Amino acid sequence: MRGVLALMNRSLRSDERLLRTHLFRFGFVLLTYATVTVAHAQSFFFGAPGRMVFSALQLLNMWCILLAAVSYFATTITEEKEEMTLGLLKMAGVSRLSLLLGKAAPRLVTAGLLLTAQLPFIMLTVTLGGVSIHQVVAAYTGLIAFLFLVACLAQLFSVISLQSRSAAFRTGLLLALYLVGPAIARGAVTSFIAVGKLNPNHWIATSTISLTSWLDSTSIFLRMQTIMMTGFAQPTISHQVVSNLSAGLIFFTISWLVFDLCTRNEKPAGPSRGLLQTRIGGRGWLGAGRAWPWAEVWKTFNFTVGGRSMVLAKLVLYALLIGSFVYVDAVSWGNRFQIDHLGSITMLTMFTALLIEIGVHASRMFRTEIKWNTLSSIYILPQSIRAMVYAKVLGCSLALIPGLVYFFIGVLFDPDTFLESLNDLLTEYAFWYAVCQYIFVVHLIALLSLYVKWGALPLAVGIAWFINAFMMSVFFRFMIVGNNEGAFVVLAVCTVIASLLVHLWIGTRLHQLSAK
Amino acid sequence: MSSDTVPANVIEVRDVHHSFKAQKALRGIHFEVPSGSLHGFVGPNGAGKTTALKLVCTLLRPRSGSISVFGLDVVRDVHEVRRRIGFMPDHFSMYRQMTVFEYLDFFAAAYGLMAPVRDRIIRDVLELTDMTSRRESLINGLSRGMQQRVSLARVLVNDPQLLLLDEPASGLDPRARIELMDILRALREMGKTIFISSHILSELAELCGSVTIIDRGTIKFSGSMDELLEHDAPESVLILTLADPPDNADDQLSNLLGVSQVERLEGSSKYRVTMERGSDDTNRLIRDILDTGMNVRGFAQEQKHLNQAFMDLTEGGVG
Numbered sequence: 130m131r132g133v134l135a136l137m138n139r140s141l142r143s144d145e146r147l148l149r150t151h152l153f154r155f156g157f158v159l160l161t162y163a164t165v166t167v168a169h170a171q172s173f174f175f176g177a178p179g180r181m182v183f184s185a186l187q188l189l190n191m192w193c194i195l196l197a198a199v200s201y202f203a204t205t206i207t208e209e210k211e212e213m214t215l216g217l218l219k220m221a222g223v224s225r226l227s228l229l230l231g232k233a234a235p236r237l238v239t240a241g242l243l244l245t246a247q248l249p250f251i252m253l254t255v256t257l258g259g260v261s262i263h264q265v266v267a268a269y270t271g272l273i274a275f276l277f278l279v280a281c282l283a284q285l286f287s288v289i290s291l292q293s294r295s296a297a298f299r300t301g302l303l304l305a306l307y308l309v310g311p312a313i314a315r316g317a318v319t320s321f322i323a324v325g326k327l328n329p330n331h332w333i334a335t336s337t338i339s340l341t342s343w344l345d346s347t348s349i350f351l352r353m354q355t356i357m358m359t360g361f362a363q364p365t366i367s368h369q370v371v372s373n374l375s376a377g378l379i380f381f382t383i384s385w386l387v388f389d390l391c392t393r394n395e396k397p398a399g400p401s402r403g404l405l406q407t408r409i410g411g412r413g414w415l416g417a418g419r420a421w422p423w424a425e426v427w428k429t430f431n432f433t434v435g436g437r438s439m440v441l442a443k444l445v446l447y448a449l450l451i452g453s454f455v456y457v458d459a460v461s462w463g464n465r466f467q468i469d470h471l472g473s474i475t476m477l478t479m480f481t482a483l484l485i486e487i488g489v490h491a492s493r494m495f496r497t498e499i500k501w502n503t504l505s506s507i508y509i510l511p512q513s514i515r516a517m518v519y520a521k522v523l524g525c526s527l528a529l530i531p532g533l534v535y536f537f538i539g540v541l542f543d544p545d546t547f548l549e550s551l552n553d554l555l556t557e558y559a560f561w562y563a564v565c566q567y568i569f570v571v572h573l574i575a576l577l578s579l580y581v582k583w584g585a586l587p588l589a590v591g592i593a594w595f596i597n598a599f600m601m602s603v604f605f606r607f608m609i610v611g612n613n614e615g616a617f618v619v620l621a622v623c624t625v626i627a628s629l630l631v632h633l634w635i636g637t638r639l640h641q642l643s644a645k
Numbered sequence: 646m647s648s649d650t651v652p653a654n655v656i657e658v659r660d661v662h663h664s665f666k667a668q669k670a671l672r673g674i675h676f677e678v679p680s681g682s683l684h685g686f687v688g689p690n691g692a693g694k695t696t697a698l699k700l701v702c703t704l705l706r707p708r709s710g711s712i713s714v715f716g717l718d719v720v721r722d723v724h725e726v727r728r729r730i731g732f733m734p735d736h737f738s739m740y741r742q743m744t745v746f747e748y749l750d751f752f753a754a755a756y757g758l759m760a761p762v763r764d765r766i767i768r769d770v771l772e773l774t775d776m777t778s779r780r781e782s783l784i785n786g787l788s789r790g791m792q793q794r795v796s797l798a799r800v801l802v803n804d805p806q807l808l809l810l811d812e813p814a815s816g817l818d819p820r821a822r823i824e825l826m827d828i829l830r831a832l833r834e835m836g837k838t839i840f841i842s843s844h845i846l847s848e849l850a851e852l853c854g855s856v857t858i859i860d861r862g863t864i865k866f867s868g869s870m871d872e873l874l875e876h877d878a879p880e881s882v883l884i885l886t887l888a889d890p891p892d893n894a895d896d897q898l899s900n901l902l903g904v905s906q907v908e909r910l911e912g913s914s915k916y917r918v919t920m921e922r923g924s925d926d927t928n929r930l931i932r933d934i935l936d937t938g939m940n941v942r943g944f945a946q947e948q949k950h951l952n953q954a955f956m957d958l959t960e961g962g963v964g
Contacts, residue, residue, distance in 0.1 A: 399785045400742040407744055407783060417747055420754035420763075428751050432742055505704055506738045506799075510755045511727040644704045 132223035136231025144239060154243060161247055163599040164189050170602030180259030180357065186247060187268055187353050192591055194276050197240055199301045200584030202283035205232040207293040211398045225388040233284050240276055267365045268356050274373035275349040281380035288384045288391050292398050297583050311341035320461050347372040400501050404438035405431060425517055429524025433497055434490055443531040451475050451535065472543025479536035483529060490525035491574040492586045499642060508643035514636055558617035565624040566597060572631040579638045652716045655680045655807050655838045656701055661710035663696055669862055670696040676857045676867035678840050683833045685849040686842040688859035689959055694842045695735060695811055702732040702809050714807065731800035735811040737792060741785040745776060745795050748784060749802055756803040770798040774828060790821025797828060810841045826852060850951035858958050865958040873954050880905065882947040883918045883927065888940040890914050901933045
């Protein structure tokens, strides 16, 4: 226990000294306040204001817990691995159990304390009406169980993985599968049953339905929906609570069992080449090749976004993705393959993929330079910081080629849908506002990646979503009800100004980091 | 190598102040680095060495005062200065996922060199740093000493006339250190000016012709190594070797004019003769010794070591 307390003490003390901890807490309270304001504005149109605020707060909590899983909890052990301090802790006689507890417990405490910051607002929701104390207790019990589950899961990946990045990716992937996987699997099985491709009594159908139903019963999202129902009277300790706590314990036990095996050999973390080959000539066409006259573009394309190898991999991956969607579509239409459907599915899939890809590239563009201390070496080159940044943007843009190629192939297959959609969208004020919002989000991701180690993308999306919800509520409720176009124009102008400010801020921050 | 006209002083730092929030890092520093010299820059941890280097190499902007490199202002002519210098930071700032060739090719291309020129330059710098056989190796797989040599090769790809090296030997094993120092000597012979910050005083003393000592953000000394070793010394010391010295040689030497102390070095016929500054005429002393009938086999001026000069000039601790 001595080791646990020493680690907890160190962790809580260092957290307390860091400015970012307090900024994060302040940000969380601000988000809570924004949530209350949004709910307040919406309550003019809907009843039960207390329940509106309460629901919005719980959504915020679930989002923050997921964000914490891929950033805060996924780095518990990997940060020690990356700093090569794990061996020193072991040599100091700290047991694996103490290490696991000592690293995870302070983070759980910090996250729990963060939730308590909402208590005054929660009391307000009860006063406003529409929420009972029983619902509040049930909701927070469910949240704490979910927090324990994701913390233990993220810690397991942190034990297994060599780097925080891979731990975060694996945690995020498994959580995504857990939360949306059951719905997708059930939807696919139901479709196959509906078109007669699968017998409802076949073991695949029955086991899929049983498994997904069981997984749904452990989901915090569905549990929250139940809790929010009027007249909720189920016990506080639900199946979700028990299953989440049990699964958390299982993940913790696995972490404990595999700890020594996974941390036996400490290796200094180093940047990865990904799929890039090392040969220059011969088979080197999958390598980086010679540097281009625009050296920074070459470097970013090859060493940040994967180069030609990754382009090739994406061409294959996207083809498989589109192919599977087209197949499911054809099955659901009675085995009829429709060329226009192929076009629209390709466009929609690639449009979504491109939006995600741009966000991912924005989060990695500068982060890799900061992580491996290489920013100063390119900053000192005879070029402006602006030229360096735009070269990076261009290098990342080249990685979008596969998505763009498939998107335009989709346009060729279904030009009518494309032109109609374009015609509709271009005349919509909301569309232009959405474009401005997306540009703002991408800027925000890039800026946050200069401050936080992990999770810049979800953090930026969360912040932008709340700012957007807050602004929309304020504008539509208090200023220009009945004149949507005017509101969208004002909001778009505000967003463009915000994007410009963030743009300049990125430059200033890069200058600071280069000189560090 | 470049044939640009080079001023007498490659670096001129005049009354430069710099601070980080409330922490004053530099308090009006002033020094010059002569062209073609290998100039050491020493000081305790936190003395302001890295800050001064970052100001000279344009990574930071001075809050007040001026810095010129090759007569160019580091704020106004930032791109031209960057084109003419090579900076090696104290941390391993490398793209370790690249091969050695890719790494050097990238930086050469970033300096605007065309592919055939890059090939020649990369071949030359790899040869100079003895890394030709590792051309296709991943940097991540190289030893620390080899990585440092690649880093030095990178600094050389734009053929800079001035090299700024921040602790280049830190963390290297003795062999890698000796090899690095050999490369630096070779570079000096090629006419490069080298401004090197280091903690390894013995190697600096051997390598550098001039030195600047900084402590708590102020310059304690800047000048030639000889001046430093003579700096503020109240007395001069001569190591004298006598042929068949008599038993009372100590007494005889002590009675000579200007001699304040004589010490026989154990087990030898060598004597450490301390003379007061001002009356330390070596020619007269030798004449006086010969007049006593003793035979002088050899003599040498004992120089204060850089370590001692450093300890005398700095106060220690973080400023």
